[in-house]
């Protein structure tokens with residue numbers, strides 16, 4: 001089965017082809033970061049207009065790279081939500097138009113489902129797409145350190161819009177364990193970066209700068225570290241940074257900014273690691289999967305690696321290019337769903353988008 005995947009929920013247009021026998025065949029991505037950077041954040045109308053311009057050229061590139069003709073595509077998967085309404089509508093419109101023109105079935109995918117399944121993309125397709133009689137195989141393949149994870153696992157979703165811990169039993173069986181009560185982790189990274197004079201989106205730059213900062217020079221609060229549940233809160237941490245910035249009469253020197261960045265990253269990482277370990281303990285599961293843009297953060301990766309290893313558990317990530325938004329995760333999630341539930345695809349081509357959509361309802 002060959003699935004075309006389209007992602008357009010925010011500021012990346014992503015298109016990819018996933019084959020249930022050969023794996024990921026090709027993917028192409030356009031990031032709108034430069035378009036929005038001058039405005040200090042994503043401008044929804046500009047995002048939607050840019051998706052319109054990028055979709056077809058990226059599609060052409062993916063078909064060429066994979067050496068595939070539209071006739072051999074079996075179904076089209078697109079991000080139906082959550083995300084920016086206009087951006088989602090462009091992707092949904094393109095997916096349904098192509099499906100109508102090519103006479104293919106189409107399926108809407110939850111963006112976060114794409115993220116949390118993405119660490120499995122590198123697993124051998126034969127393990128994931130067993131014939132129906134061997135459908136339990138995906139739950140039983142190896143989970144040795146360094147290998148791809150297998151169901152069930154705990155997923156830590158840390159992106160610009162979401163911070164959630166999920167219990168993932170199987171495709172389509174997700175239970176929310178905890179989530180942020182205010183800002184998402186990536187949002188806190190970006191807002192803090194802005195406060196200390198880094199560009200947008202500043203998460204990666206802030207983490208880089210933190211490497212030059214001194215441990216313990218600035219100690220910031222660890223919000224909800226001892227809350228007794230698996231929820232997060234990051235807006236107080238951002239406010240603590242603002243208070244530190246305001247305390248200085250003169251502009252911050254580079255080393256002061258680095259110390260502040262270090263203080264923020266250490267606090268955010270400690271909370272994310274602590275809650276992730278509690279989630280593993282609470283569920284009795286052995287594997288943690290990290291997905292979403294903040295999953296690219298090296299400090300978080302190192303801390304999670306050390307912490308899980310210390311308790312005999314494992315942590316898994318998608319390839320770095322699959323941490324942020326992309327079309328491959330949507331094609332892959334579409335393939336996993338259609339393998340189990342072919343009836344979820346439709347050919348009536350009437351579509352809606354779901355800017356707000358709980359994963360447990362997907």
Ligand code: KG4
Pocket residue numbers: 010158159160161162185186187189190201202203204207292293294295296297298323324325
């Ligand atoms: O998953 P993603 O691409 O988009 C959303 O669905 O939100 O995540 C983007 C977020 C941004 O907030 C960005 O600053 C953050 O991920 N990010 C990072 C790093 N790379 C990207 N945050 C911390 N450290 C990084 N290395």
Ligand code: ZN
Pocket residue numbers: 111115159292293324325
């Ligand atoms: Zn995302």
